[in-house]
Amino acid sequence: MRMKNRKSMLQIGVLALVAVLAGGYFTVHEKLNLKNPCADLLTISKEKNLISASEYKENLDLGEWNKTAKVSPSKFPSGIDAFYKFETDGAKENSQEIAYKLSLLFTSVDDDGAIAYVYPHSGASMVDHLNDIFLIQKRIVNQLTIKLVAKKSTGGVAVVTCQNGRKSVISIDLPGYVLQ
Amino acid sequence: MTTDEGLIMKCSIGLVITAFTLFLTGCGNSDTAAGAVKDPIMAISESDAVVEGVDLSDSLDQEGAVTQIAANKTKTMTLYGTNLQLGLKVTFNGATCLNHDLQAYDNQNEDSGKTEVLTDCPGQAIGTYALKVSDPDSGKEVYSTNIEVVDGATLQNQRQIRLASIRPAYGSNLTGRAVYVNPMSARHQALQLTPGSGGTVTGLVKWQRPLLATSNVTSAALNYSQTELMPGKGLVVKLLDASSNDAVLGTTATDASGAYTFSGVPASASLKVQVVAQIAETRATGVTTGAQYNFMLRNNTATGDAKPLYVLTQSFTSSGGTDTQNLTAQLGFDTSGNVTGTRESAPFAILDVIYNAVDKIKTADSNVTLSDLNIYWSTENRPGDGDKTTGLIGTSHFADTGNFPGVFILGKADVDTDEFDRGVLGHEFGHYLQFVASYSDNPGGSHGSNEFKDASLAYGEGFGTAIGGLLSGSQFYADSSEAKQAQGMVQDLTQAPAVGQANGFYAENSVAYLLYKLGTQYGFTPFWKATTSLKTGHESATVFNFLDKFIASSNGAATSSAVLTLAQPVNIKSVDPLGILDASVQSDAAINSAASGGAADLELLYKVMSPQAPNGSDVQQLTSSGGDFCLNKKLKGSNKDTNSNGLGWTRRFTFTSNFTGTMGVKLFNADKLAFPDGTLFVKIRESSTGKSLPFYLWDGGAGRWSVTKDVKYSITVQVLEPKIFTSSGNTCGNNLYLWQPIALPAA
Numbered sequence: 001m002r003m004k005n006r007k008s009m010l011q012i013g014v015l016a017l018v019a020v021l022a023g024g025y026f027t028v029h030e031k032l033n034l035k036n037p038c039a040d041l042l043t044i045s046k047e048k049n050l051i052s053a054s055e056y057k058e059n060l061d062l063g064e065w066n067k068t069a070k071v072s073p074s075k076f077p078s079g080i081d082a083f084y085k086f087e088t089d090g091a092k093e094n095s096q097e098i099a100y101k102l103s104l105l106f107t108s109v110d111d112d113g114a115i116a117y118v119y120p121h122s123g124a125s126m127v128d129h130l131n132d133i134f135l136i137q138k139r140i141v142n143q144l145t146i147k148l149v150a151k152k153s154t155g156g157v158a159v160v161t162c163q164n165g166r167k168s169v170i171s172i173d174l175p176g177y178v179l180q
Numbered sequence: 181m182t183t184d185e186g187l188i189m190k191c192s193i194g195l196v197i198t199a200f201t202l203f204l205t206g207c208g209n210s211d212t213a214a215g216a217v218k219d220p221i222m223a224i225s226e227s228d229a230v231v232e233g234v235d236l237s238d239s240l241d242q243e244g245a246v247t248q249i250a251a252n253k254t255k256t257m258t259l260y261g262t263n264l265q266l267g268l269k270v271t272f273n274g275a276t277c278l279n280h281d282l283q284a285y286d287n288q289n290e291d292s293g294k295t296e297v298l299t300d301c302p303g304q305a306i307g308t309y310a311l312k313v314s315d316p317d318s319g320k321e322v323y324s325t326n327i328e329v330v331d332g333a334t335l336q337n338q339r340q341i342r343l344a345s346i347r348p349a350y351g352s353n354l355t356g357r358a359v360y361v362n363p364m365s366a367r368h369q370a371l372q373l374t375p376g377s378g379g380t381v382t383g384l385v386k387w388q389r390p391l392l393a394t395s396n397v398t399s400a401a402l403n404y405s406q407t408e409l410m411p412g413k414g415l416v417v418k419l420l421d422a423s424s425n426d427a428v429l430g431t432t433a434t435d436a437s438g439a440y441t442f443s444g445v446p447a448s449a450s451l452k453v454q455v456v457a458q459i460a461e462t463r464a465t466g467v468t469t470g471a472q473y474n475f476m477l478r479n480n481t482a483t484g485d486a487k488p489l490y491v492l493t494q495s496f497t498s499s500g501g502t503d504t505q506n507l508t509a510q511l512g513f514d515t516s517g518n519v520t521g522t523r524e525s526a527p528f529a530i531l532d533v534i535y536n537a538v539d540k541i542k543t544a545d546s547n548v549t550l551s552d553l554n555i556y557w558s559t560e561n562r563p564g565d566g567d568k569t570t571g572l573i574g575t576s577h578f579a580d581t582g583n584f585p586g587v588f589i590l591g592k593a594d595v596d597t598d599e600f601d602r603g604v605l606g607h608e609f610g611h612y613l614q615f616v617a618s619y620s621d622n623p624g625g626s627h628g629s630n631e632f633k634d635a636s637l638a639y640g641e642g643f644g645t646a647i648g649g650l651l652s653g654s655q656f657y658a659d660s661s662e663a664k665q666a667q668g669m670v671q672d673l674t675q676a677p678a679v680g681q682a683n684g685f686y687a688e689n690s691v692a693y694l695l696y697k698l699g700t701q702y703g704f705t706p707f708w709k710a711t712t713s714l715k716t717g718h719e720s721a722t723v724f725n726f727l728d729k730f731i732a733s734s735n736g737a738a739t740s741s742a743v744l745t746l747a748q749p750v751n752i753k754s755v756d757p758l759g760i761l762d763a764s765v766q767s768d769a770a771i772n773s774a775a776s777g778g779a780a781d782l783e784l785l786y787k788v789m790s791p792q793a794p795n796g797s798d799v800q801q802l803t804s805s806g807g808d809f810c811l812n813k814k815l816k817g818s819n820k821d822t823n824s825n826g827l828g829w830t831r832r833f834t835f836t837s838n839f840t841g842t843m844g845v846k847l848f849n850a851d852k853l854a855f856p857d858g859t860l861f862v863k864i865r866e867s868s869t870g871k872s873l874p875f876y877l878w879d880g881g882a883g884r885w886s887v888t889k890d891v892k893y894s895i896t897v898q899v900l901e902p903k904i905f906t907s908s909g910n911t912c913g914n915n916l917y918l919w920q921p922i923a924l925p926a927a
Contacts, residue, residue, distance in 0.1 A: 076671075
């Protein structure tokens with residue numbers, strides 16, 4: 001009887017060990033549950049010494065700015081609001097391309113590690129580089145300025161914002177964009 | 181169009197009252213009262229209402245604006261725009277219309293910021309009449325349009341003609357041949373064009389899709405270097421006569437393997453096989469059993485009001501024997517994820533999710549009837565605000581209003597494409613199902629997975645994700661995005677929120693976990709029955725209502741205790757439809773005032789009120805207690821000026837009327853002041869039927885509706901502007917009172 005009891009205790013011990021290991025496994029698995037969609041950007045931000053967006057200190061007159069679309073709750077959005085406006089620098093010399101200056105503002109930032117990532121698409125390209133990644137700071141209005149070129153009636157800019165492990169992707173058409 | 185969405189009202193600052201006694205006598209002395217006490221609430225700027233248009237539609241398959249209504253019949257019209265309020269003066273042919281249901285307008289996207297007001301206009305004789313809207317504050321006319329009133333039978337006939345034109349007629353129009361109309365027993369309907377003679381055209385329809393980039397589904401990225409061919413299931417296939425302006429010789433549908441067959445096909449004919457991005461079953465005249473649905477995949481950026489269906493067409497000359505015509509919709513991307521050609525497979529990928537969903541629903545209800553639905557996808561559909569017909573759809577979403585109601589799906593390569601994101605597709609189709617077969621009073625607005633949100637929002641979004649997973653057959657909600665669709669997010673529906681994350685009836689991920697668990701453990705049939713039984717007979721759509729219906733729908737398989745056990749990991753502790761907790765249940769430390777700083781009454785979902793019987797006087801206060809409530813501004817997701825959808829900003833009340841007559845409701849803040857203009861939405865439902873009730877004659881401080889003795893009612897109040905409370909803390913001492921006002925005038 002006692003032997004049986006000892007065996008049972010051993011079984012319980014093994015079961016307990018298995019349970020702990022299983023618990024450990026599931027704990028690890030759980031961490032993979034909701035993959036941080038900003039992980040790649042966070043890695044870049046740590047590897048590179050990203051510059052921070054500047055603070056926009058003027059009175060924010062939203063009448064002068066376009067507000068980007070909010071993103072569906074089903075897409076777990078960043079919660080960061082973005083505003084934008086374009087200035088056209090005119091046609092580049094000896095080129096069919098038009099140069100633009102895009103000003104972006106970001107508000108509703110409440111995370112220390114928030115990031116804005118901007119890249120061109122649909123035929124647009126950034127002047128001098130392929131994309132821009134910036135740290136954006138909480139509790140201020142962040143400002144970025146991007147220079148772009150694109151052929152007339154083409155081009156767009158994707159603006160990715162990340163904070164608290166949530167990401168939004170929105171698209172801004174260059175002025176005069178025509179359906180492709 | 182959204183009359184089942186509940187009733188909403190908006191306060192007017194012009195009629196602020198300061199003392200409870202004043203509300204018994206009306207709002208006439210507001211100026212004195214407003215000046216007598218320091219108002220702790222920020223002023224809200226006053227602007228004229230901007231009415232952008234009127235929506236007259238009442239079907240989801242509509243394309244373009246509806247301009248005609250039926251004669252001699254009260255018509256509910258939807259005004260949409262900004263700064264709308266229930267006090268708008270609306271007339272149709274000079275007759276006064278009654279406003280109700282101020283609510284968010286979902287034409288642009290889920291967060292458009294626009295509102296709509298439903299207005300009931302008296303029936304008019306045949307003719308063309310002006311609908312005029314005046315702002316109640318400035319008195320200015322802010323909108324006018326002419327509406328054509330036509331014979332109701334004519335309108336109904338036009339409707340039937342339209343339905344006939346958009347639903348496939350499975351049959352043949354060959355001269356002298358009997359039309360073979362849609363037998364419900366088989367989706368695959370080979371047409372006997374010339375029975376016993378002629379040739380056969382047969383083939384397989386397939387579409388190409390990329391695989392996910394990683395096999396363990398920890399990334400939503402699409403891998404275009406690995407693709408697979410999928411069967412095109414349930415798709416409409418037409419045989420066209422190329423020598424006769426593509427006249428339709430016959431219509432059939434593919435089976436579950438993508439196979440189709442036309443028989444009795446004449447020899448040496450110049451023909452086309454056309455696969456249409458449409459799945460449908462339609463009952464023949466007189467047939468009342470069998471499923472009925474019609475889902476159409478259209479290009480919203482094509483010109484004109486009639487948006488074309490996507491098709492895949494192949495020409496050939498018939499041999500008189502067996503002609504095999506296989507059609508494959510190509511991906512249109514190279515192996516690196518660059519667009520290289522027409523993205524033919526996208527519409528069929530979207531419909532594949534819908535096909536699987538409908539097949540699953542049919543297992544629960546073989547006679548299910550679902551409204552015809554347009555699903556809009558375009559390579560230009562991108563996440564930006566603007567005109568949907570130019571591709572600026574905001575995001576993938578379902579909209580039940582506007583000139584093009586339906587499901588809109590993103591398709592812009594290198595930004596966000598959703599055609600292969602089955603979880604996203606299932607989620608949006610889930611919202612459609614909620615609208616047509618169930619009920620949602622999701623307040624909408626921005627929110628995330630780790631936030632404390634209103635119970636109806638958490639349920640609405642969690643339900644969409646759960647039913648999306650159940651219907652798409654995937655436990656992973658995956659959403660690819662960005663350049664070459666190489667990024668994205670994944671949520672595993674079988675995992676409860678991690679420790680430290682929002683977890684409870686107020687967290688959408690908790691609701692998604694529990695509902696998905698129920699659907700997989702007990703099967704889809706009780707899930708679907710619970711879903712459809714929520715169409716009526718409840719106070720508000722929360723996880724508690726769903727659990728109550730689910731248990732009742734499971735034929736004893738799911739007991740209360742078993743469901744509560746399943747709900748333990750997500751901190752949901754009641755199956756009572758009102759979320760009432762047993763006395764033994766410990767307070768939720770994540771939201772209670774002692775441990776977390778949340779407002780004091782956040783776990784009390786409903787306040788039960790007991791109005792006294794009226795004494796016969798014209799105006800009488802019927803409750804003096806029971807309607808007090810807190811507003812919560814300390815928990816994540818409810819602590820911002822924009823978090824009106826946060827936990828504690830929507831409060832719910834219920835009571836049983838002890839008289840038949842007119843009931844009024846008024847709300848005051850902790851200082852006994854009316855809430856400022858535009859800061860309150862109020863919805864009223866009859867609890868036993870779940871029917872939404874028109875809430876009329878908003879006079880700046882209160883509104884009223886008709887009640888029946890012994891009938892139970894529920895009231896939902898949402899404070900829209902948390903920013904009016906400048907304090908960062910919680911605000912208790914707010915009150916809702918019931919009263920008997922002067923009776924409503926006869927309709």
